[in-house]
Amino acid sequence: MITIDFDNRGNMGLCDYIIDSIKNQVIDGTLKPESKMPSKRALAEHLGVSIITVQNAYGELISEGYLYSVEKKGFFVTDIKAVNIAKNDKADLYKDIYSEESRKLSNNSILTKEEENLKKEAPYISDLNSNSIGSDLFPFSQWAHIMRQVLNTSSSSLLQKQGVYGSYELRSAIARHLQGFRNMKVIPEQIVIGAGTEYLYSLVVQFLGRDKVYAVENPGYQKVASVISLNGAECVAVDIDEMGLSIENLCSTKANVVHVSPSHHFPTGVVMPIKRRNELLSWAYEKNDRYIIEDDYDSEFRFKGKPLETLQSLDNESKVIYINTFSKTLSPSFRISYMILPINMLQTFNSKLGFYSCPVSAFEQYALASFIDQGHYEKHLIRMKNYYRNLRNSLIYALENSDIKELLQINEEEAGLHFLLTIKTDKDGKELQDILRAKKINLLLLQDFYYTTTKGLSDNQNKKDSPCCFVVNYTAIQKNHIAEIVSLLTLAVL
Amino acid sequence: MITIDFDNRGNMGLCDYIIDSIKNQVIDGTLKPESKMPSKRALAEHLGVSIITVQNAYGELISEGYLYSVEKKGFFVTDIKAVNIAKNDKADLYKDIYSEESRKLSNNSILTKEEENLKKEAPYISDLNSNSIGSDLFPFSQWAHIMRQVLNTSSSSLLQKQGVYGSYELRSAIARHLQGFRNMKVIPEQIVIGAGTEYLYSLVVQFLGRDKVYAVENPGYQKVASVISLNGAECVAVDIDEMGLSIENLCSTKANVVHVSPSHHFPTGVVMPIKRRNELLSWAYEKNDRYIIEDDYDSEFRFKGKPLETLQSLDNESKVIYINTFSKTLSPSFRISYMILPINMLQTFNSKLGFYSCPVSAFEQYALASFIDQGHYEKHLIRMKNYYRNLRNSLIYALENSDIKELLQINEEEAGLHFLLTIKTDKDGKELQDILRAKKINLLLLQDFYYTTTKGLSDNQNKKDSPCCFVVNYTAIQKNHIAEIVSLLTLAVL
Numbered sequence: 001m002i003t004i005d006f007d008n009r010g011n012m013g014l015c016d017y018i019i020d021s022i023k024n025q026v027i028d029g030t031l032k033p034e035s036k037m038p039s040k041r042a043l044a045e046h047l048g049v050s051i052i053t054v055q056n057a058y059g060e061l062i063s064e065g066y067l068y069s070v071e072k073k074g075f076f077v078t079d080i081k082a083v084n085i086a087k088n089d090k091a092d093l094y095k096d097i098y099s100e101e102s103r104k105l106s107n108n109s110i111l112t113k114e115e116e117n118l119k120k121e122a123p124y125i126s127d128l129n130s131n132s133i134g135s136d137l138f139p140f141s142q143w144a145h146i147m148r149q150v151l152n153t154s155s156s157s158l159l160q161k162q163g164v165y166g167s168y169e170l171r172s173a174i175a176r177h178l179q180g181f182r183n184m185k186v187i188p189e190q191i192v193i194g195a196g197t198e199y200l201y202s203l204v205v206q207f208l209g210r211d212k213v214y215a216v217e218n219p220g221y222q223k224v225a226s227v228i229s230l231n232g233a234e235c236v237a238v239d240i241d242e243m244g245l246s247i248e249n250l251c252s253t254k255a256n257v258v259h260v261s262p263s264h265h266f267p268t269g270v271v272m273p274i275k276r277r278n279e280l281l282s283w284a285y286e287k288n289d290r291y292i293i294e295d296d297y298d299s300e301f302r303f304k305g306k307p308l309e310t311l312q313s314l315d316n317e318s319k320v321i322y323i324n325t326f327s328k329t330l331s332p333s334f335r336i337s338y339m340i341l342p343i344n345m346l347q348t349f350n351s352k353l354g355f356y357s358c359p360v361s362a363f364e365q366y367a368l369a370s371f372i373d374q375g376h377y378e379k380h381l382i383r384m385k386n387y388y389r390n391l392r393n394s395l396i397y398a399l400e401n402s403d404i405k406e407l408l409q410i411n412e413e414e415a416g417l418h419f420l421l422t423i424k425t426d427k428d429g430k431e432l433q434d435i436l437r438a439k440k441i442n443l444l445l446l447q448d449f450y451y452t453t454t455k456g457l458s459d460n461q462n463k464k465d466s467p468c469c470f471v472v473n474y475t476a477i478q479k480n481h482i483a484e485i486v487s488l489l490t491l492a493v494l
Numbered sequence: 495m496i497t498i499d500f501d502n503r504g505n506m507g508l509c510d511y512i513i514d515s516i517k518n519q520v521i522d523g524t525l526k527p528e529s530k531m532p533s534k535r536a537l538a539e540h541l542g543v544s545i546i547t548v549q550n551a552y553g554e555l556i557s558e559g560y561l562y563s564v565e566k567k568g569f570f571v572t573d574i575k576a577v578n579i580a581k582n583d584k585a586d587l588y589k590d591i592y593s594e595e596s597r598k599l600s601n602n603s604i605l606t607k608e609e610e611n612l613k614k615e616a617p618y619i620s621d622l623n624s625n626s627i628g629s630d631l632f633p634f635s636q637w638a639h640i641m642r643q644v645l646n647t648s649s650s651s652l653l654q655k656q657g658v659y660g661s662y663e664l665r666s667a668i669a670r671h672l673q674g675f676r677n678m679k680v681i682p683e684q685i686v687i688g689a690g691t692e693y694l695y696s697l698v699v700q701f702l703g704r705d706k707v708y709a710v711e712n713p714g715y716q717k718v719a720s721v722i723s724l725n726g727a728e729c730v731a732v733d734i735d736e737m738g739l740s741i742e743n744l745c746s747t748k749a750n751v752v753h754v755s756p757s758h759h760f761p762t763g764v765v766m767p768i769k770r771r772n773e774l775l776s777w778a779y780e781k782n783d784r785y786i787i788e789d790d791y792d793s794e795f796r797f798k799g800k801p802l803e804t805l806q807s808l809d810n811e812s813k814v815i816y817i818n819t820f821s822k823t824l825s826p827s828f829r830i831s832y833m834i835l836p837i838n839m840l841q842t843f844n845s846k847l848g849f850y851s852c853p854v855s856a857f858e859q860y861a862l863a864s865f866i867d868q869g870h871y872e873k874h875l876i877r878m879k880n881y882y883r884n885l886r887n888s889l890i891y892a893l894e895n896s897d898i899k900e901l902l903q904i905n906e907e908e909a910g911l912h913f914l915l916t917i918k919t920d921k922d923g924k925e926l927q928d929i930l931r932a933k934k935i936n937l938l939l940l941q942d943f944y945y946t947t948t949k950g951l952s953d954n955q956n957k958k959d960s961p962c963c964f965v966v967n968y969t970a971i972q973k974n975h976i977a978e979i980v981s982l983l984t985l986a987v988l
Contacts, residue, residue, distance in 0.1 A: 334856075
């Protein structure tokens with residue numbers, strides 16, 4: 001029978017503690033894949049807790065994909081490392097449901113011309129540098145249903161121009177979601193709805209000022225620096241070490257504002273530990289004009305354990321502007337993002353940018369609010385998480401069983417939607433990349449994410465990284481292409 | 495029998511020429527309101543043209559609201575100046591259709607909280623400074639139908655991130671619409687989709703550079719200057735005279751770029767004549783770094799004659815960036831705008847801003863493309879034009895028959911969605927405004943639209959305008975409030 005040590009429970013709720021303990025035992029293999037779990041009654045008696053508590057814990061573990069139930073047989077441990085999570089493959093299940101609906105009208109498509117263009121523009125069969133998702137993964141019929149509900153109300157609110165903050169309904173729904181999903185305590189009044197994160201970066205520069213110097217992570221998501229520079233502010237690149245952004249390096253610059261992704265750095269995957277988070281906050285507390293932009297872009301897809309507390313939650317001096325987006329979780333074509341301002345900033349924000357209108361359609365704001373409030377968004381997250389876990393496991397399994405397995409090193413694969421793949425080879429990374437591209441596979445090198453504009457490649461990069469380290473962003477590939485991707489990579493390396 | 499002089503036809507198509515001739519005779523009163531038109535056959539014989547030609551001409555004139563047909567009786571001239579265009583009131587007709595659908599679910603509204611907020615924020619019963627439209631005027635059920643069609647295709651194109659230009663489908667639909675509706679020859683490749691005009695102003699500053707000096711119209715739409723300033727570029731205000739932006743005044747500034755609304759200046763309503771348009775273009779042609787931003791924000795609502803050629807069409811040296819929006823014609827909460835770049839600018843635009851994503855949801859882009867292509871958009875424009883003409887005529891009629899009619903002067907009421915109301919009184923405009931606001935009626939003074947930041951109120955304003963001139967933006971008022979508005983105004987003035 002499963003053992004749970006309640007001595008370490010601390011202040012944690014009973015149910016949460018049971019969930020976490022079982023989750024960890026599934027992850028570290030104490031609970032064997034496909035093994036049968038005790039019945040709810042048996043576990044309750046064994047642990048000395050109520051059946052309701054166990055029932056809630058099992059329910060949560062099923063929805064998160066760690067357990068699955070078979071009718072009249074009981075509960076089983078998911079093989080989370082398996083290539084085929086057949087019995088629990090909710091993603092595939094939904095896939096069929098949505099495809100059926102969708103195929104009905106596919107001949108009647110209005111998108112032919114655009115599709116032709118896309119074919120021209122995206123020549124890769126497998127693009128490991130894309131955030132696109134397959135059309136079978138978006139809950140089209142659910143969304144259509146909710147959109148109809150919203151439009152049927154025909155309310156005059158739908159036709160009112162929205163102030164810079166966006167609709168109060170959506171902001172409330174986001175605040176509730178963040179409380180439940182991320183344990184963040186924010187009020188709707190702090191939330192500003194934007195049309196994609198690029199729009200919000202630009203708004204932040206207009207708000208904090210282009211007289212400030214903005215630090216960005218090196219290597220990093222280069223669009224941030226592009227947007228900030230185009231908005232007329234100076235950017236400096238700050239090195240990343242094994243704990244994330246280097247405070248030492250940051251202090252050596254003139255930066256007043258820093259953009260970071262502590263929950264999962266792109267592209268290295270580093271998760272900033274609590275110590276470094278506190279150091280970063282201390283840096284900001286030191287001077288009045290210092291601020292942190294926290295980009296939490298894929299915190300929803302942490303596969304192991306709970307994400308660490310956000311800087312936004314830790315901050316108690318109104319220094320952190322938190323940014324997140326629905327583009328990662330719903331679809332990159334879905335242009336709704338949001339930022340959370342410290343309460344003390346609201347008055348200044350209002351007087352400076354209050355004249356703007358929210359750039360997001362009111363229809364979609366109300367639809368998304370409904371989608372979240374009716375519970376569809378959390379279900380969608382779980383579904384996507386299972387789908388991505390399955391895809392990631394399949395890809396890693398294929399890599400680890402390939403003919404070049406001895407040459408491969410995979411890093412940081414437990415959080416977010418990408419991992420690093422280092423290949424111990426004498427071949428040049430660029431050369432491998434070209435060979436793969438000729439075979440219609442796109443894979444970016446880690447070195448592509450270093451800033452080179454200021455002073456050539458940074459020292460940091462030359463010291464530490466292998467010249468043949470790839471950033472594997474696997475979300476847009478198809479499972480049935482994995483074998484081909486790995487065999488082409490093998491051919492290129494050998 | 496109606497006479498049409500074919501000698502002046504020039505290169506114009508036969509059908510178009512007949513349409514224009516009849517339209518002009520309706521407008522100038524040659525064809526009396528409510529008079530019966532000849533039958534199609536009779537007119538065809540009389541003019542020596544085919545019945546098909548007359549049929550097409552009548553069809554177009556009916557759809558534009560100049561004629562109406564009564565079953566088994568024939569065709570009649572619309573009383574376009576009448577307070578109640580009873581027989582041809584398409585707006586009211588559609589109103590009932592949409593309301594019926596919409597009321598079904600109104601009790602089930604998800605918007606209660608937001609509506610409460612809006613009540614708090616918008617305390618006016620009649621706000622003559624608002625662009626909101628009533629919920630009975632938006633084609634909700636049509637839109638819901640098209641949105642469902644789009645979502646049902648479930649095409650992967652819907653989930654692709656859109657490049658900075660936006661969807662090719664929508665850009666093609668806009669290009670076709672502009673060709674038909676505005677006689678503008680543009681290719682889809684020149685069009686950039688944006689989330690509202692504010693977004694596009696900001697993009698233009700990033701593109702042309704914040705080292706340029708931007709001229710804005712004085713008086714004018716002050717948001718333009720706010721956005722440009724917040725984007726870090728210098729703004730100068732240039733006076734308006736009876737032909738629009740003063741070129742003399744413009745030349746006396748350091749401006750490289752000028753923002754103008756030649757088709758209908760806000761708020762004076764001045765339409766820039768072709769002579770001034772050519773002078774403005776010549777100004778831009780003089781130096782390499784000079785550009786014109788043409789804001790065509792309500793050209794769709796010209797009630798008399800055709801709008802003049804756009805600067806964009808007249809420009810032959812790649813100097814004009816044209817901006818327009820769907821917020822005015824569909825709903826202010828509908829955040830889709832677009833700009834047209836000269837072909838020669840595309841390469842630079844691409845290399846500078848090509849990394850951006852389009853901030854508009856792909857779903858709404860495809861839905862709008864469909865809405866335009868299926869002809870719903872043009873029908874909606876005609877419906878709204880009839881609705882606004884009716885509303886405007888009712889308001890003007892009520893003003894012209896009020897007890898203060900001798901004191902009133904109404905200017906520029908034939909184009910766009912606002913007019914100027916000057917009151918010959920010793921009372922102070924601000925005082926009148928306060929009295930009306932206390933009665934929940936909001937009316938802005940023309941002087942509110944002058945820039946005061948640089949050097950106090952401009953000389954221009956003090957010289958010419960009455961201290962008691964109001965900008966009447968009537969789109970958001972309700973017809974059944976007109977009597978009350980006019981009687982409260984009368985009370986305030988007397």
